[in-house]
Amino acid sequence: MNKTNENIKKCHKCLIKSNAANKLNFTELDELDESCVQVTFKASEIIFKQGALSSNIIYLSSGLVKIVIDGPNREQILKVIKAPCYLGIPTTVGDKINHYSAIALEKTTACFVDVSTFKNFIKLNSDFAYEVILDLCKNELDQFQRCVNLVQLQMHGRMAKQLLFFANEIYCSDEFELPLNRNDFANLLCSSREIVSKILSEFNNEGIISLNGKKIKILDKEKLQFIYQNG
Amino acid sequence: MNKTNENIKKCHKCLIKSNAANKLNFTELDELDESCVQVTFKASEIIFKQGALSSNIIYLSSGLVKIVIDGPNREQILKVIKAPCYLGIPTTVGDKINHYSAIALEKTTACFVDVSTFKNFIKLNSDFAYEVILDLCKNELDQFQRCVNLVQLQMHGRMAKQLLFFANEIYCSDEFELPLNRNDFANLLCSSREIVSKILSEFNNEGIISLNGKKIKILDKEKLQFIYQNG
DNA sequence: CATAAAATGTGAAACATTTCACATTTTTAT
DNA sequence: ATAAAAATGTGAAATGTTTCACATTTTATG
Incomplete structure (x- = not known):
């Protein structure tokens, strides 16, 4: 029955799986497949919007997304995340209201999983639950680090750090195209468009x-590293 | 057997329970009781230290704790947390190294639960697992909010917000004694001792x-609220 | 109780960032 | 292709914060 790729169900096929989904057995993957919808977003399309109700857990299977929150003074980009990863667990599992928006920065494929299915996996598959907990824990520590960097580093240091992040974590290359315009880049670094341009x-x-x-194109990585660690 | 309070086991007695622990049955509470050690810390004592290895989940049953992280330029107080709550799940569940320190701000009672017991509960009791996930999600959203406030508000706004937080969330009274000296208060608001004094x-x-x-003593709560929302 | 040590208060100078103004370039739409 | 709109670059002034210097107060210690 599963001889050709076309016959393999969606969630079995979606090979870039999360650690959590790796813990699911075939029956569970079938179930996931039934209750899961895959959507493709173009760059700048809104995946979900702050303030709206949410009843899905989203798994990004490919693409790049910015997490945006309306702040008291300006829009703030909390982070840029790259597939494969979960998205919106805190929102959907908690009070069902999105506390931030998620917007595609490039062509992005997202699987919308019904929250009741997700809860069911947690209930029935403790390995899955544990992986979800691990994932949330990692996010929390990462967020602490980002916050410390934002608050304690001056703009040159934050810029250096962010360029290194794009090169090392997102594009795995010293040459890349910024997925954000200057204004968004400023909102990510918590500064102004003008300063971003100048630096x-x-x-x-x-x-x-x-x-x-x-x-x-990053020409002097050591210098960037130095600026990050001393600015 | 359980006629007098003294005969009731520790974890059955520790009535201020987390939502998660409320999902445990009597047998599980007995097990928790066996693998759990209760320690009392005096103000300024270190509960755990950044960089050290960790193999316990900590449940604060009473007291007040500051979460401190060594930043590139200064020590930063990420948050002040009040019992009852969990502490150090991200650290212990992840790479086993504490990514921050926890220090008592007043007499604090902490239950150290072995991580294997904790994992076991997650495995065997899905309601427990789900409550832990809820707790982690709430922490993530709270941390986003704190970060936005730190970055986008000026010092007067941050100070107003923090005073309201102490009054409303921590002490539930408009009159209280700061649990931090001016230097620590500055590290919490990400500013300098001098500015805290001046404001x-x-x-x-x-x-x-x-x-x-x-x-x-807070005399004009409306004004503080106004400064928070406009500063 | 006395003395040292630590914590706090406050003005002035130094500094980084934001805001403003405006020129220029790039993108979008017709 | 051309006009309109959006995005970007850059100097100068305004602003908020940090740092420094030092006086004062509070707390800890013998």
Whole structure:
């Protein structure tokens, strides 16, 4: 029955699985398959919006997403996350209201899983539950680190850190195209559009990066590392 | 057998239970009781230290604790938490290394639960697991909010917010004694000792609070709320 | 109780960032 | 292709915060 790829069910096929989904057995994967809808988003499309009700857990199988929250003074980008990962567990599991928005930064494939199915897996498969707990724990520690960096580093340090993050964690290359415009980049670094422009120009003039619009090539990684650790 | 209070086992007696522990049955509470050690900390004593290995989940049954992380430039107080609550799940469940320190701000009673017992409960009691997940989710959303406030509000707003937090959430009274000295208060608000002094004096002179060393009485809550929402 | 040590208060200078203004470039829509 | 709209770059002034210096108060210790 499963001889050709086409006959393999969606969730069995979706090979880039989370640690949690890896703990599911075939019957459970079938069940996931039944209650799961896959949607593809284009860049800049809203996956879910702050304030709206939510009844799905979302698993990103491919793509890049920004997590945005309306702050008292401006929009803040809490983080940029890359598939494969879960999205919106805290929101959906808690009070059902999205406390932030998720917006695609590039073509992104998302699986919407009904929260009751998700809860059922937690109930019936303790390995799955434990992996979800691990995932949430990791997110919490990461968020602490981001917060400390935002608050304690000056802009040059934050910029250096973020460029290294894009190169090392997101694109796995020293050459990449920024997925954000200057304004969004400022909202991610918690600064202003103007400062972002100025510092990028500065880094460019000093030969730390080469800059051409959104195209960035990191030329001196050690220097960036130094700026991050001393600014 | 359980006629007098003294005969009731520790974890059955520890009535201020977490939502998670409420899902445990009597047998499980007995098991928790066996593998759980209760310790009392005096103010300023370290409950666990950043960098050290950890193999316990901690449940605070009474007291007040500060969560401290060594930042690149200074020590940062991530949050002040009040019993009853869990402590250190992300740390213990993840890589076993404490990513922050926990220090008692007043007499605090903490139950150290072996992580294998904890994992066992997650495995065997899905309601327990789900409550733990809920708890972690709530923490994540709270942390987002704290981070946004820290980054987007100016010092007057952050100070107003923190005073309201102490009054409303921690002490449930408009009159309280700060559990932190000026330096720690600065580390919590991510500012300097001097600014904290100046703003507290200012609030005092303007009749928003009455200030006497660490003793604070909030006189004009509406004004604080206004400063928080506009600063 | 006396003395040292730690914590706190406060003005002035130094600093980083934000805001403003406006020129320029790039993108979008017709 | 061309006009309109959006995004970007950059200097200068305004602002908020940090740092420094030092006086004062409070707390700890013998």
